[in-house]
Amino acid sequence: MIEQLANTVSAGRRISAAEALELYRHAPTHLLGRLADGIRARKHPDRIVTYIIDRNVNYTNVCVARCNFCAFYRPVGSAEGYVLGFEEIFRKIDETIAVGGNQLLLQGGHNPDLPMAWYEDLFRAVKSRYPEFKLHALSPPEVLHISRINQIPVRDVIARLIAAGLDSIPGGGAEVLVDRVRKLLNCYGKASADEWLDVMRQAHRAGLRTTATMMYGTVETDEERIEHMMRLRDLQDETGGFTAFITWSYQPEHTERGGTEATGIDYLRTLALARIVLDNFDNLQASWVTQGGKVGQLSLAFGANDMGSVMIEENVVRAAGAAYCMDEVEIVMNVEDAGFIPKRRNMHYEILGDPIFRERDVPRMLALGRAREDGDTSVPEELSQYPARSRSGKQLRLAQ
Ligand code: SF4
Numbered sequence: 001m002i003e004q005l006a007n008t009v010s011a012g013r014r015i016s017a018a019e020a021l022e023l024y025r026h027a028p029t030h031l032l033g034r035l036a037d038g039i040r041a042r043k044h045p046d047r048i049v050t051y052i053i054d055r056n057v058n059y060t061n062v063c064v065a066r067c068n069f070c071a072f073y074r075p076v077g078s079a080e081g082y083v084l085g086f087e088e089i090f091r092k093i094d095e096t097i098a099v100g101g102n103q104l105l106l107q108g109g110h111n112p113d114l115p116m117a118w119y120e121d122l123f124r125a126v127k128s129r130y131p132e133f134k135l136h137a138l139s140p141p142e143v144l145h146i147s148r149i150n151q152i153p154v155r156d157v158i159a160r161l162i163a164a165g166l167d168s169i170p171g172g173g174a175e176v177l178v179d180r181v182r183k184l185l186n187c188y189g190k191a192s193a194d195e196w197l198d199v200m201r202q203a204h205r206a207g208l209r210t211t212a213t214m215m216y217g218t219v220e221t222d223e224e225r226i227e228h229m230m231r232l233r234d235l236q237d238e239t240g241g242f243t244a245f246i247t248w249s250y251q252p253e254h255t256e257r258g259g260t261e262a263t264g265i266d267y268l269r270t271l272a273l274a275r276i277v278l279d280n281f282d283n284l285q286a287s288w289v290t291q292g293g294k295v296g297q298l299s300l301a302f303g304a305n306d307m308g309s310v311m312i313e314e315n316v317v318r319a320a321g322a323a324y325c326m327d328e329v330e331i332v333m334n335v336e337d338a339g340f341i342p343k344r345r346n347m348h349y350e351i352l353g354d355p356i357f358r359e360r361d362v363p364r365m366l367a368l369g370r371a372r373e374d375g376d377t378s379v380p381e382e383l384s385q386y387p388a389r390s391r392s393g394k395q396l397r398l399a400q
Contacts, residue, residue, distance in 0.1 A: 002027050009035045009276050012042070020226045024273050029265060036272035036303030043282055044305045049335045050283075050345040051307040053328060053356065054103035054136065055096040058315045058371050059084045059122075063109025065141065065190040069175070069218055071254035072315060073109045077392035082372050083111065085380025086125055092369070093130055096312060099363060100328070100356030103347060105309065106137035107172055110145040110190065113393035116152065116160065118386050123165035135165055136347050139172030140199035141191040149389065155202050162206060168347050169203045171211035171246065177231045178224045185218055185257070197235050204241025209348060212242045212281075216270055217250040217262035225270065229277040236280045243349055244283035244306065245274055248290040264295045268302045275303025283349055288334075289314065293326055297334045306349075307331050307342075313369035327364055328357055 005023055008015060015023070023032065062081040063073035074081040093104060104126075123135055138146070138161065147157045158166075174196055175187055182188035191199070203210050212232045216225055236242050247270055249262040267287070275284055286304035288296025289311060296307065310328045326334070332355045335342040344352040356362055384400040 002031070006031060006035060010038060012039075012279075014279055015276065017223075017226050017230050020229070020273060020277050021222060023276065024222055024226065024269065029269055029272075032269055032272040032276070033302045036275035037301055039275050039279070040284075040303050040305050047340050048343050048351070049300060049305055049307060049338075049340040050343050050349060050351070051310060051328075051331050051335075052103065052345055052347065053096070053099060053101040053310045053312075054105050054134075055092055055101055055312040055369070056105045056107075056309065056314055057084070057089065057092055059089070059106060059108040060111040060114065061109050061315070061371070062111040062113070064112055065110045065145075065187065067175075067185055067187040067190070068256040069185055069187075069215070069250055069252075071251070076112060076390045079377065082377070083114065083380060083383060084371065085378075086122060086382055088380070089122065089126070090129060092313065093126065093133060095369070097130070097133070099310075099312060100344070100360075101310075101312065102132070102352070103134035103136050103167075105170055106135060107139055107142065107170060110142065112149055112390050113383075113386075113388040115386050116146055116150040116157070118383075119146065120160060120164040121382075123161065127165035134167045134347060136168045136170055137161075137166055139170050140196045140203075141173035141187075143169070143199050143203075144191050144195055154199055155206070158199075158202055158206050158208070162208065166208070168208050168243075169200070169210040171200075171213040171242070174213045174228070175215045176218075176220045176224055177214075177228045178220065181218070181220045181224055193231065197231060200235060200241065201239060204239035209241055209243045211244045211246060212236075213245070214247040214270075214274070215250055216247060217266070218257065218259070226273075226277065229274055233278055233280060236278070240280075242281060243347065244285055245278055245281045246285040246287060246308065247271060247274055248287040251290060264291060264298075267291050267295060268298060271299055271304060272302040288326060293330065293334055296326075297338050300335070300338045300340060306345075307335060313371070315371045328355055328362070329364060332357075 060083045147154045177193040252259045285306045285308040286296045286299030332342045388394045
């Protein structure tokens, strides 16, 4: 059976959910790797491994969703809650441009005190200062949150955000796209599986490209991991709007859920299976931020063709215990040592050039930036222009 399936995959034919489960459960790890690597080589015969220089900025940690796997959020009214000011965000963009970056990955909590106008004004302000700079922003649950609190249909939220400067949508907040799992993780309320997929459908129809993710290793079964991949594959058949798939394991430290982290082998098997199942996705990222540089490097033999983002700032998985950091020099070294050719890309996976540090002097980023320095509780001045919804938000704005 496994041999037959291996032949099916090697011949470039699509496999069913039942066949994927058989492979996942019973194929030896080296075989899964070989099959995934074969697909990677067919799709990317030039041995190029890409990466992007961008900055992962979390504009607020205040969140009403309270997912039980999340160590990042703070409840409304918490003294540790923050919203970044526009000037702070501009400073982060300046630092990103200085190291050769061209994009912000901008995501945050579901903060009830940020109305639609705050996002539009921010995007417009970024685009007027930095017209070429890209905004890869607001995962589907954030788009839904904005839609709900402003009572504006998702399609119109997306259209308004595009008009303000949104370039693409990151695939965060997918976790596992099965409602049984989402209910157990307390993330069904922020977005059901259908709602997450529908935001992406609407974004693709509006002409945006997006990524897709999976966070595995909590309560899901093997069948549910595969169901997640199948649902992504179906939507990709329908719209073709996904540029890439990224999977990482649940990071348990400091979370309400707790538990243990999946192993590196589990990661490599899951990645390889995704490469096999997601035959209509061109790009798979290696998640070295959660797995470390060495497993990240091994990912290139298990189906990945992209090293994701050169980390300049990270707040979310660091809050949950993952602390791996690589700058461009280290990413390039890992890619070359694995026998591949590193190239910089943009969000659309268009090649921008060779490593920037070989073209000009750039500061090395050996310490990761963070959203805010510890103990910084400053409230940005411009927030007082926007109406708050929560009682604590209203009080704070009155006090300004
Ligand atoms: S994962 Fe996102 S939506 Fe869920 S609690 Fe954390 S910040 Fe909020």
